[in-house]
Structure formats: structure tokens, C-alpha cells
Amino acid sequence: MPEPLRLFQPTSIEEAVAVLAELGDDAKVVAGATALTLLYRQRLIAPGALVSIGRIPGLKTIEVVDGELRLGALVSHREVELSPVVRESIPVVADAFGKVANVRVRNAATVGGVMAESDYASDPPAVFVALDAVVDVQGSNGKRSIPASAFFVAFYETALEHDEIVIGVRVPVPPAGTGAVYHKFVTRSSEDRPCVGVAGVVRLHADGTVADLRVAVGAAAETPQRFWDTEALAIGKPLDADLIAQVADAYADQVDTLDDMRGSAWYRTEMVRVWVRRAIESAAAAAAPAR
Amino acid sequence: MDSHPSFAPSGTQMQVPGMLDANLRVRGRVEYAMDAKLPGMIHAKLLRSPHAHARLVSIDASRARALPGVIAVITGPDLANRDDIYPYYGPIFRDQSVLVMDKARFVGDPVAAVAAIDLDTAQAALDLIDVEWEELEPVLSLDDALAAGSIVHDEPPRLGQTFADIIVRTEANSNICNHFKLRKGNIEDGFAQADHVFEDVFTSPPVQHVPMETHNCVAWWENGVLRLISATQMPFSVRAQLAEIFKVPQTRVRITVPTLGGGYGAKTYAKVEPVTAVLAQVTGRPVRLHLTREEEFVTITKHGMQIRMKTGVTRDGKIVARHSTCYFNTGAYADIGPRLIKNGGFGTGGPHKIDNVWVDSYAVYTNLAPAGAFRGYGVSQAAWAYESQMDMIADRLGWDPYEFRMKNLLNEGEPVMTGEPMYDAHFKDLLATAAERIGWDANVKAVRHGNKVRGKGLSVIIKASVTPSTSSASVKLNEDGSLQILSSAVEMGQGAETTLSVLGGEVLDLRLDQVSITHPDTDFTPYDQGTSSSRNTYSMGTAVKMAVEDIKQQLFRLASDDLEVAIGDLEVFRGRVQVKGVPERSVGYGDLVRKARAGNLLATAVYASNGGLDPETGQGIGSVHWHQAAGAAEVEVDLDTGRIEVLKYHAGVYAGRIANPAQAELQTEGNIAFGLGQALYEEMIYDGGQLQNGNLADYMIVSIEDMPRQISLDVLERHESHDIHGIGETSLPPCMPAVGNAVFRATGVRILDLPITPEKVLRGLRANARPQAHVQEIDA
Numbered sequence A: 001m002p003e004p005l006r007l008f009q010p011t012s013i014e015e016a017v018a019v020l021a022e023l024g025d026d027a028k029v030v031a032g033a034t035a036l037t038l039l040y041r042q043r044l045i046a047p048g049a050l051v052s053i054g055r056i057p058g059l060k061t062i063e064v065v066d067g068e069l070r071l072g073a074l075v076s077h078r079e080v081e082l083s084p085v086v087r088e089s090i091p092v093v094a095d096a097f098g099k100v101a102n103v104r105v106r107n108a109a110t111v112g113g114v115m116a117e118s119d120y121a122s123d124p125p126a127v128f129v130a131l132d133a134v135v136d137v138q139g140s141n142g143k144r145s146i147p148a149s150a151f152f153v154a155f156y157e158t159a160l161e162h163d164e165i166v167i168g169v170r171v172p173v174p175p176a177g178t179g180a181v182y183h184k185f186v187t188r189s190s191e192d193r194p195c196v197g198v199a200g201v202v203r204l205h206a207d208g209t210v211a212d213l214r215v216a217v218g219a220a221a222e223t224p225q226r227f228w229d230t231e232a233l234a235i236g237k238p239l240d241a242d243l244i245a246q247v248a249d250a251y252a253d254q255v256d257t258l259d260d261m262r263g264s265a266w267y268r269t270e271m272v273r274v275w276v277r278r279a280i281e282s283a284a285a286a287a288a289p290a291r
Numbered sequence B: 001m002d003s004h005p006s007f008a009p010s011g012t013q014m015q016v017p018g019m020l021d022a023n024l025r026v027r028g029r030v031e032y033a034m035d036a037k038l039p040g041m042i043h044a045k046l047l048r049s050p051h052a053h054a055r056l057v058s059i060d061a062s063r064a065r066a067l068p069g070v071i072a073v074i075t076g077p078d079l080a081n082r083d084d085i086y087p088y089y090g091p092i093f094r095d096q097s098v099l100v101m102d103k104a105r106f107v108g109d110p111v112a113a114v115a116a117i118d119l120d121t122a123q124a125a126l127d128l129i130d131v132e133w134e135e136l137e138p139v140l141s142l143d144d145a146l147a148a149g150s151i152v153h154d155e156p157p158r159l160g161q162t163f164a165d166i167i168v169r170t171e172a173n174s175n176i177c178n179h180f181k182l183r184k185g186n187i188e189d190g191f192a193q194a195d196h197v198f199e200d201v202f203t204s205p206p207v208q209h210v211p212m213e214t215h216n217c218v219a220w221w222e223n224g225v226l227r228l229i230s231a232t233q234m235p236f237s238v239r240a241q242l243a244e245i246f247k248v249p250q251t252r253v254r255i256t257v258p259t260l261g262g263g264y265g266a267k268t269y270a271k272v273e274p275v276t277a278v279l280a281q282v283t284g285r286p287v288r289l290h291l292t293r294e295e296e297f298v299t300i301t302k303h304g305m306q307i308r309m310k311t312g313v314t315r316d317g318k319i320v321a322r323h324s325t326c327y328f329n330t331g332a333y334a335d336i337g338p339r340l341i342k343n344g345g346f347g348t349g350g351p352h353k354i355d356n357v358w359v360d361s362y363a364v365y366t367n368l369a370p371a372g373a374f375r376g377y378g379v380s381q382a383a384w385a386y387e388s389q390m391d392m393i394a395d396r397l398g399w400d401p402y403e404f405r406m407k408n409l410l411n412e413g414e415p416v417m418t419g420e421p422m423y424d425a426h427f428k429d430l431l432a433t434a435a436e437r438i439g440w441d442a443n444v445k446a447v448r449h450g451n452k453v454r455g456k457g458l459s460v461i462i463k464a465s466v467t468p469s470t471s472s473a474s475v476k477l478n479e480d481g482s483l484q485i486l487s488s489a490v491e492m493g494q495g496a497e498t499t500l501s502v503l504g505g506e507v508l509d510l511r512l513d514q515v516s517i518t519h520p521d522t523d524f525t526p527y528d529q530g531t532s533s534s535r536n537t538y539s540m541g542t543a544v545k546m547a548v549e550d551i552k553q554q555l556f557r558l559a560s561d562d563l564e565v566a567i568g569d570l571e572v573f574r575g576r577v578q579v580k581g582v583p584e585r586s587v588g589y590g591d592l593v594r595k596a597r598a599g600n601l602l603a604t605a606v607y608a609s610n611g612g613l614d615p616e617t618g619q620g621i622g623s624v625h626w627h628q629a630a631g632a633a634e635v636e637v638d639l640d641t642g643r644i645e646v647l648k649y650h651a652g653v654y655a656g657r658i659a660n661p662a663q664a665e666l667q668t669e670g671n672i673a674f675g676l677g678q679a680l681y682e683e684m685i686y687d688g689g690q691l692q693n694g695n696l697a698d699y700m701i702v703s704i705e706d707m708p709r710q711i712s713l714d715v716l717e718r719h720e721s722h723d724i725h726g727i728g729e730t731s732l733p734p735c736m737p738a739v740g741n742a743v744f745r746a747t748g749v750r751i752l753d754l755p756i757t758p759e760k761v762l763r764g765l766r767a768n769a770r771p772q773a774h775v776q777e778i779d780a
């Protein structure tokens, strides 16, 4: 008979990290198991041991502290979506998590899981990158914090060391008057993963010029794409149709789009152009109070 | 609680809920084949070919056999060496072997089977089977197949007992699996009369049935009898096939069928049963095989299709000739493809009166997963071609697509494409209602606001039901006046058992709780051809009614003695026979049965429809009656992205007599879900013979969120009609062309290949960017 899969259910982060350190690549962390089960069943992974982190206390917090929204790694997508704390502090985060898959998946999938999975076609990562979120991780060498934009490295690859686990995500609450949106564009069923997803963040001065503009594009390339130089060009300028088109074109030019069943590279480039424009437009509309 | 109100067939005491087992279903209490647990049961797994086309050089299962927990491993060559079994199956050609013996013909072709004490062990054993393959040139496309550089089946087809009316026309050294011909009128003369001739090529891809329950069965041998509990739509066809494989009389095979978790054609004919039965024989234990979703994807599909259609019309809008060449990609094994091409082929004649029709319809072998029966049975592919082309012609000649259809739809008594007269024609009523419900306006093509544009599309189709075909039923009337129906109809969510109980019970004016019905059990329930082709309510329903009618006559004879009146003066009322209009002079059914000392009254009836087509001309009787449906869609297209939203959908279908209104509506809604998925998302994508999206994360069907916000249904009934028209499939084929036509009317972009993806639409918009005539601008 085949070797049975070993299951660990540590009750502290340190214990979990110790198991990971000892077993190395043979062990896989499991949280909501929505992604892991598929990978396992399709035999894309064959771990000898699972380290289920569900019994570790303290990873389910949702709170705003020091101007930051803190989401514990074990908070489910559904909890983020419905949380009054999230909806009041940074509604776009609740909105993006609410657009993932369907309610059955959202009830199980976790914040830590979506980060660690680093699937190019996930929704929340682009929002975290646009909002300058920080990922807190802990391993044998203690804790460290990684900016979301540096956390996603490649297809299914993150900055995590093999003995590190995600313990939470911190998102700076944008200043009052900031508009932030996430547009998920699907080309097939509404339960599909995105063909492209664009997060846009806009703050305007009273005269209509741009105080802050941030755009991250998800699902179009291996990792969420953000171009700080392009954003910087917009600062201080009036946010008119020309400027928005310039930013959208610049994103379309710079994202090295990929090809999959949801759209060809050509199509994705065109969709980046459309949805960056729309994201900026709707973020600006949401930021409107100043105008 | 039922969401649909119960209904009472007129003039009876019966109260019919939407579905008898709805409550059990919702609470998860329905027993499926996969719930069967037998003492000592073991589990099977299949080793499948990783290559699309490869010769089996050697296979060594010794390491797998040595794995603790493995009870048996069988390989293709093991079977080839046994002369007590005939290891081939297939409903028409016996071209599929129980396991690959000479060569694998698609990625997923099973070459070995393991039975082990649990699934993990069986799975682990698969990795220990060493197979050496020699790869052959694969036949991956229609072009590859026709070029015949590589041949999928090198030997002539093995035939066996099959449909009496099947026409087999194969070609040596080719990948043509079968050829159907239709020759009506004179095609040259027809085109000579035409003022305009249009020729277009349409394609639709292979797609999945996606029944919630994947194929599964349990097999065991008991005193020399092969027993199976199987999720099949066709117990008798499977029984015949297994008897042939094991070279035993059909009485040595017994199949029972519990409720199915959906079929849609996927569970017609033998699929998982042969290999499971062999494993059960070799191990002497009950063996279960239950396919994973990934395996389901490569077990059976809808036929991918290419149709070249040439249509001639006169200046005043009459269609005078149509020439179609159809290629149905039947994949690696024929399954029912050789027969389906007939329905798909003559189907291209459409619901139009066309005097001159010429059809060549081919089933073509390729090295892809086998294709077979799929809800719509070839007609979806045909209708995608002819109903798209109707609008293309109308557009090119500047006609209103509604008027152009009205001018050509069949009237009562006019000949259909197989030459027989159309009876009970309702195409025009269905189209008129569809146009009205969708708000058709000849003068407004598209309505634009901002970057969104809306448009509407129509379609009308005709479909045959399998003809000739046979159903039989037995009934027993018990001493308490209750009625038992013994039928082999398969309950698969469509409510067959509810409907048959109603049809049987109403003949004797019984309450529904006085009627019971069996699941199929080939030892006890009489023969039925199968629950497919929208035939059950009509065909089995007729057999049940005939049998109960026989019981009624027996009751009348008994009551005539008892009440001392002539038979002609008797009637049934609420479980009693009474003198017409005189309830005081009556006698209960139970009393009559007891007085007769019969124990129970018995009756059996056989309903067999007649028909068939001439092999050279395709003329004759194509269908016992012709199913009719219309569809209308309103879509909104995002001009920046090409994304389509279906805002409204109307489905109209002619039902003759409606046997159960709630179920008729649910079937029609189900068809819309199927149709919109195929219109917009569904497609099995292959790369070098490898399926790229063989799971439900990558392959998309519609979710409830994708259904139009407004759906209207028109299940048309003709009250004086006793004739029941099957409606399980009819409203599906109109969906795809209705959506395609709506997209065209909105944007001017005509998509010829399903599905209609946003990317194809955007490319079309960029390519022609034709300003639409008659576009209304409205402010957002």
C-alpha cells in the first residue's frame, strides 16, 4: 500500500515552522485547502506531509491599528467580504475578496492561502499591490515583512522561504477622499477567474490635479503588474481623458501579457488598456468629494 | 415544498407535485449507483494512454500485481489471450476494446485496470505498470482525418447486432466512419431556380455533458450471473453488450438502475460496465468503478462539427435549394456517431420548405476522445449552421430575418426534408410568440448607449425523435386497487417516474399515492430501448397508458358481470367502476380483483413506432413526429471588450399535450442553461491531442449568475391533442444561433465558430467596424 500522507496540526506558529524546517519540501502548509486539494488531486504536487495551520490561534484577526487594516492569515475570503471593519476602512478590499469564485470557495479560502498560492489569475493580489500592502511572515529565523509587490515572484512562486508561513497582511488605510476600485473582467462564466483584474487608487487635489494615482494589473502576467514611473508621470496633472489614456496605453505597452484559455496575449493587452482606463475613471469618480 | 404549484390533469382527482422525489433530492436522500455498498467490494482504477495514437509494444504489470492490497490487474493483451470473452463493444461498430490491445487511439484510452482494496492502493498500482508505446502519427483535426495520412482504425469495422435501420457505409483505408446521404428533389434544378446562392462554413467544438454524477457502476458475479448496479440510460443495450462480451445468454446478465444524477446522453450505451464486469469476474468480488471528473471528460463528448452549407434563394425570398456537407468528428471510437450523423445530416434541411435538398453527412474518426449522443443529438450543430445562415442571407439581401423565416417555415402538410408531410406544424406560432416576447422590431437593429450596444436574435428549429423505436411496460392492479407500473424508464432528474405515474394513474382516475413505479431491473421490468432522444414520456408513456387501458377493459368486463350492465355503459371514477353518471351503482377496483380471485390484474403493452429512411435518398419516415422549438435572445455587447451579456431569453417549444407543466418548464430552463454555455463559453481545447481544460476549474459551464435576468417560456400545448411531444432537448438547439444572430444584429460581427467569445467579437469589431444601419442612440 502507498505511504499514507502524514498530517500535522500544530497549535502555534513556532511549532508549524519547526515541522516545516524539519521536513523541508516534503511538507506542505494547508489552510482552506481550496487550491491545495486541486493540486493534489491533479497530482501536480505529491507531498508526504501536510501541516494544517487551522488550529493556530491568533491568525483570524480583522482590525484597524495605527492606520493599517490587519488581516490574519486564516481569515476567510467571505469574512473579509462581509467584515464591517474592512468595509468601513478600505471597502475595495472587501469588494475584491467578494468577487472571488463563488460563496462556497470564499467560505473556505483564506487570506494567507491566496497570497502563498501566488496564482497569476487571482483577484486579491492586485488590490494588495496597489494599496502598498505588506505581508508578514514567520520562519525559523523569526519574523519579517515583505511588500506585496515583492512578495509575488513568478507563477506559483513567492518570496517565502520553505520554512516560512504567512501570518497576515497589513494594508495602509488610504487618506480620506481616496477612491479605490477593483475591476474583475471575466471572459467566460461569472465564476471564472479573471482574464484581467485591475485595481485603481486615485486621490485628487481640490483643483482636480492628481495627488495620488496607483494602478496594479492582475491576471495579465505572471505576477501583479505595477509601474511606479508611469504613475509618477500623472502626479500634479489634471486627470482628464488624455492623461487617463496615456496611463492606460503605458500599462498596455509595459505589461508582458500571457496567453491562456481566457484570452490571447493580444486580447489581454487590449483589455489592460480598457480596464486600466476604466479603473482610473471609476476610482476618480469614487474620489470625487474634492471636486 | 415545491416551488412549482401542483397541477391536476383535467377531469381527474390527481394532484401532481412538480416532482415526486424533489424532497428526497433536496435532502440528499436519493440513492445513486455510487451509494451502493456490497460486502467485500473493491475499487477499480484505469491506466490510460498518455498518447493520442500509439502502438502498444509491451506492458508489464508484475510490479503492480505485487503491491499489497492489489487484488488483480488486467491488461489489454491479457484479454486478447482469452477465448471465453469477446473483448469488443460499441453500439454499432464493435470498434472499442475493453482495454487497449493493439494501439491507443486517444489520450485517455484505458490500457490496464487495477482492482484493489481501496482507491489509494489502486491509484498507486497504476504507477507500477510499465508500458512501452511506439508513437504513431496522430489524427488531430478534420483535415488530418480527410488527408488519411494516418488511419485511426486500420481494420474494417466489426459489426454486431445493432439497429435494424442503420445504414453502414464505410470506406477502406480512410478515416470516414460512416456516411449518410439525403437526396430530395433535384439539386441542380434547385440552384438553377435561385437568384442568389450563399455558401458558408460553420463549426462547433466538442463539449461536455457535465452530469453531476460521473459514470459509475458496481459489478459482481453471483452463481454465474453477472450483476450490475449502473448509472446508465440504457440498461437493455448494456445488457446485450455484456452478454456478447461474456458469450452468455442475456438472462445471465442482470442490470439494475437507480436514479441517475443527470445523463444528457452521456450515459447511453456501454461505457464503464465492460471493464468493471471483467474485473469482477477475475477477482470474484464486487468491483466499483467510479470515474473522476477528469476521466469523465475523456469518456464521451458532443461531436465537434464542420458544416459547409450552400443555400439558394429566389428574388422574392423563397429558399429553393440547400446543399450541406457535414463532418461530425466522432473521435477515436464510433459510439453512436454512425447513427447521429443521420439526424445531424437531415437536420440541416431545417424547418423550412425546401424542394431540393442534398446532404452528405460523415462521421469521421480522429485521435480525440470519443463523441456520442448529446442532448440535441446532432441538431444543435445543424441548427447553428442553418439558423445563422438564415440571418446572414437576410442581411445580405436587406430582408427582415423574421419575415424571411415566416416566408419559408413549413406549413401543415408540407413535406419536411425526408419527404414526409409535416403534421401538427407550429413553427410559425412559435416564432411569432418569440418575436413578440423579445420585442422584435424590423426597423431597429441595435440600440446603443455609451460603449454598450444591444440587439436581438431569433431562431427556429426542427428535431426528430429516434424512429423506429420500442418501449414496453407491464402493470399490476392489486387487491386494494393500487397500481404498480413495471417500467425500464430511467429517472435521471427529468421526472420520468412522476410523469409515467401520472399517465398511468389518470387512466384509472387514481390518486398519485395509489400508483407506484419501479426502477429498471432487466430481470423484471420489460424492455425499453433507452431513456434518450426525448422519447420517454411519449414512447414509454404510450406503452404505460396502453397497458393500463388494458387493465381498465378487464375491470369493465368484471364490473359488467357484477353490476349487470353493458360494458359501454361503464366509466371509471375515483378508483371505482361505475355506471355512467350513477355513482350509487359502482364497485371498487379492489373488490373486482378479489371477486375475480386473480390476486392481481396484469397487463403488458408494447409501443413500437415505425419508420426509416431509404439508404440512397434519405427519404421516408424520419421521425414519428417532429419536435419544434423557437428561441429569441436579447444581448448587450461591450464594444470595448467584446463581452456579451444575455439580457433576455425566450424559449418556445411545442409539447402537444403537456404531461407535467412544472417539469416541462424545468426541462426548458435547463436547455437554456445548456445552450447559453455552448453559445458563449464551452469548448474542449486540445493541443497535440492533449485536452487542455479537462476539469471544471478550466472548463466553464454557466453558473446561475450567468442566466439572463429575464427568461420567458412558452410551452405550447394543443388541448385537443393526446399526442405528447418530447421536450427534453428541443429548446436547446435554438439558443446558440439566437445568441449569434443577436450579437450580429447588435454589432455587425458574425461569428461562425462556436463559442462566441469576447475575443472573437472584439477582433470582428476591429476588422469590420461597420457602422450599423438603423442604430438607435439613447442616452446612457
Ligand SMILES: Cc1cc2nc3c(=O)[nH]c(=O)nc-3n(C[C@H](O)[C@H](O)[C@H](O)COP(=O)(O)OP(=O)(O)OC[C@H]3O[C@@H](n4cnc5c(N)ncnc54)[C@H](O)[C@@H]3O)c2cc1C
Binding pocket: A028, A029, A030, A031, A032, A033, A034, A035, A036, A037, A038, A053, A073, A099, A100, A101, A102, A105, A108, A109, A110, A111, A112, A113, A114, A115, A116, A117, A121, A122, A123, A124, A164, A165, A166, A167, A191, A192, A193, A194, B697
Ligand atoms: C473553483 C475555484 C474558483 C476559484 N476562483 C478564483 C477567483 O475567481 N479569483 C481568485 O482570486 N481566486 C480564485 N480561486 C482560488 C482561491 O482563491 C484559492 O484557492 C484560495 O485563495 C486559496 O486559499 P486556501 O486557504 O484554500 O489555500 P490552500 O489551498 O490551503 O493553500 C494554497 C497554497 O498556499 C499555501 N498556504 C496556505 N496558507 C498558507 C500560509 N498561511 N502560509 C504559507 N503558505 C500557505 C499552501 O501550502 C498551498 O500551496 C478559486 C479556487 C477554486 C477552487
